[in-house]
Amino acid sequence: xxxxxxxxxxxxxxxxxxxxxxxxxxxxxxxxxxxxxxxxxxxxxxxxxxxxxxxxxxxxxxxxxxxxxxxxxxxxxxxxxxxxxxxxxxxxxxxxxxxxxxxxxxxxxxxxxxxxxxxxxxxxxxxxxxxxxxxxxxxxxxxxxxxxxxxxxxxxxxxxxxxxxxxxxxxxxxxxxxxxxxxxxxxxxxxxxxxxxxxxxxxxxxxxxxxxxxxxxxxxxxxxxxxxxxxxxxxxxxxxxxxxxxxxxxxxxxxxxxxxxxxxxx
Numbered sequence: 001x002x003x004x005x006x007x008x009x010x011x012x013x014x015x016x017x018x019x020x021x022x023x024x025x026x027x028x029x030x031x032x033x034x035x036x037x038x039x040x041x042x043x044x045x046x047x048x049x050x051x052x053x054x055x056x057x058x059x060x061x062x063x064x065x066x067x068x069x070x071x072x073x074x075x076x077x078x079x080x081x082x083x084x085x086x087x088x089x090x091x092x093x094x095x096x097x098x099x100x101x102x103x104x105x106x107x108x109x110x111x112x113x114x115x116x117x118x119x120x121x122x123x124x125x126x127x128x129x130x131x132x133x134x135x136x137x138x139x140x141x142x143x144x145x146x147x148x149x150x151x152x153x154x155x156x157x158x159x160x161x162x163x164x165x166x167x168x169x170x171x172x173x174x175x176x177x178x179x180x181x182x183x184x185x186x187x188x189x190x191x192x193x194x195x196x197x198x199x200x201x202x203x204x205x206x207x208x209x210x211x212x213x214x215x216x217x218x219x220x221x222x223x224x225x226x227x228x229x230x231x232x233x234x235x236x237x238x239x240x241x242x243x244x245x246x247x248x249x250x251x252x253x254x255x256x257x258x259x260x261x262x263x264x265x266x
Contacts, residue, residue, distance in 0.1 A: 009162035044085030064176035
């Protein structure tokens, strides 16, 4: 899967296209940017491109506003990084730099990244927007059928995701609902990296439950790996027995979590 594949899968109306290069200083001039951040921006960013601006009159989806948020438009941006540059901090800085919710497509050595995060009004500065909640970010490693976690993400899963990723497939009630739809679709892609099968969540509630199960699954996998290492090194029989019992219990819990990822359980 390439950036062009993802951009094409969005099916953005021609009227929304911006296609303008964004100067690096947009990132470097932020208050939260440290000297180390500025060096990384200068040395690691190849280009930032503003692909599209999704406004109500262009896509037929109403704006959204409540006591905490004002979504007047959504932005689609592309970030290209130079070889050897880690995307994490730069991705966060770019989301902070744009005053609209951003769907960010990132190209780096790590692969193709997708990231989104909600915004809200700052409590101290009403006209300033800040990040609200955790960053939803997924990176697809380069190469065919990459393996991450329990399953390979093959061509069928990628094709199913691209179909579900289209602008027309997202909720159309308002821009907040549309953006949340993209977040849930990307969350389902993250789950597919564990299960090998892309399954969109039928409801917002189920999307939240599956995302939580995925985090628990990954934490448990890390814990089980630690237990296996300890069991291999342990010389006391009683301790080996205890570790193996904990491993079996953890494996059973992992199977339950994986069923929830596949929507086979509550």
